[in-house]
């Protein structure tokens with residue numbers, strides 16, 4: 001029931017058990033009888049979750065409606081464990097805190113590479129080195145906050161944030177999201193595309209569990225849907241399609257199979273059975289609990305699992321012909337996706353008795369790969385941003401809106417053919433994933449963190 005009468009379609013279950021039933025038009029429900037008294041919970045979107053013991057007679061669950069209005073006066077709660085601040089999420093949700101801390105959501109407002117591009121510093125902190133949003137497009141610096149620091153004031157300078165908002169995409173923000181429209185997706189960014197509901201007293205946590213009956217939690221199916229992630233993972237910024245992961249997902253086979261972002265990025269670790277042990281949490285099915293690392297172990301592992309390369313070599317009269325096929329599977333978007341400068345290198349090297357040889361024929365790497373690889377057999381898969389004079393790579397705030405894009409699409413192989421000299425006896429195939437262009441890495445003095453996703457040798461039979 002609520003204040004005005006019966007509630008139809010509420011999800012009712014024995015707390016912590018997998019099966020639920022729905023209440024009917026009279027608000028009634030039938031659960032199989034249980035010999036021991038147990039807690040029964042009921043939830044419906046728009047209400048707080050309610051619970052009572054099953055031996056109560058009559059058993060009535062009265063659901064309280066959520067407040068109608070978002071309260072802008074709400075003070076965000078810090079995730080960091082701190083015994084002096086009992087509300088801090090990390091005091092009770094230790095394991096989730098550890099997972100989230102290892103994800104880039106926890107550093108989205110202050111990760112060093114992000115800030116170096118934002119304020120024009122380099123790795124050592126020297127000012128005015130290389131790409132700089134603040135120097136080149138000072139009017140645009142507020143734009144980043146919507147997604148990278150969603151609880152910072154809209155015009156805050158991310159170079160010197162303090163307090164909760166410096167934690168970037170943090171627990172309390174994400175769990176105050178009540179709804180997410182996809183109407184102006186890409187154009188309306190981050191928090192401006194998300195409907196928040198903050199209480200003016202007490203607490204509200206939205207989440208994926210429908211049986212947390214502490215009186216401050218509300219179930220929202222949205223938490224299992226890609227739509228939830230969309231407004232931060234789709235963004236036309238300064239007219240350029242910088243982030244396109246959500247629209248790539250819309251067009252993907254994964255979506256057809258019903259796989260949401262969370263299916264792959266928050267897949268249960270299978271080990272967490274209590275979300276707040278010793279702090280009021282109950283034993284739950286570990287397979288029903290999302291993983292807040294946002295990667296299944298690591299991105300490297302997910303990349304290795306999703307990329308497949310194969311090669312066929314044929315010896316001809318005057319050369320060795322090599323056909324290489326690269327394909328991404330089990331992925332919900334193009335590869336690479338995410339930040340616009342992410343790029344993938346396919347490098348094919350042919351060896352005779354000693355040195356690596358240049359191809360006779362076939363696609364060659366440009367200087368975008370790295371000066372040392374220029375001219376070698378290979379391909380780059382990336383979005384290529386150029387400025388209005390056709391020069392690239394350039395930062396997205398200086399780029400033309402029409403972006404050349406040859407990244408891999410899920411399930412669609414890309415094949416290329418090369419010919420090497422006839423004395424080739426062995427091939428080395430490599431796929432390297434890079435987060436930024438080597439020129440940027442060099443100018444900024446960043447540690448090189450190229451990731452070898454594939455590295456295999458193939459011997460040629462003559």
Ligand code: HEC
Nearest residue numbers: 089093096097100169170171174208223224262275289290
């Ligand atoms: C980017 C947004 C985001 C952030 C940041 C985030 N969560 Fe979540 N959280 C979610 C989503 C989405 C789910 C539902 C996952 C699913 O589909 O199972 C979830 C689920 C949960 C649950 C239910 C149990 C579970 O693991 O599924 C709890 C509890 C929780 N989050 C607490 C936290 C805490 C504590 C933090 C910070 C340490 C945090 N969340 C940070 C989005 C977020």
Ligand code: HEC
Nearest residue numbers: 103104107108111114147148150169228229232261265294
């Ligand atoms: C409030 C905005 C926001 C929301 C909501 C959000 N993200 Fe993110 N996400 C970001 C930002 C910003 C980054 C990049 C941080 C950085 O590297 O500076 C990011 C990074 C990531 C990464 C890279 C993680 C890593 O450790 O490198 C993944 C994967 C990801 N998000 C998935 C998701 C999924 C899945 C959801 C929905 C359940 C989601 N995000 C919801 C803003 C958001």
Ligand code: HEC
Nearest residue numbers: 077087088089092171172207208209212217276280281282
């Ligand atoms: C004093 C301990 C404590 C603190 C502090 C705390 N939580 Fe929780 N939280 C719990 C308990 C207990 C549950 C329910 C556990 C259960 O039923 O197994 C819970 C459940 C949740 C859920 C699940 C709601 C649902 O219906 O899916 C979310 C989300 C959540 N907390 C987020 C947060 C966030 C965000 C913070 C910090 C702003 C926070 N919690 C701080 C103890 C705490």
Ligand code: HEC
Nearest residue numbers: 233246249254260261264302303306330331332335337338
């Ligand atoms: C079918 C599984 C699957 C689905 C669905 C999926 N992803 Fe991914 N995602 C992956 C894999 C595998 C990788 C690692 C390969 C890569 O980096 O492209 C990845 C990588 C990422 C990255 C890291 C990109 C980078 O290089 O920094 C982000 C961000 C991301 N996904 C966001 C999302 C969002 C947002 C959604 C939903 C709109 C989503 N993903 C849906 C499997 C999936």
Ligand code: HEC
Nearest residue numbers: 113114117118143144147189190232233234235337338339
């Ligand atoms: C629509 C939301 C959104 C907006 C607006 C946005 N970003 Fe991002 N940004 C993201 C997401 C999501 C990622 C993570 C993608 C991934 O991991 O590949 C990211 C990642 C990045 C990264 C890569 C960080 C790293 O260490 O790998 C940089 C740099 C960056 N953003 C710069 C900016 C700047 C500068 C602005 C402001 C002009 C900005 N972004 C505006 C969502 C946004």
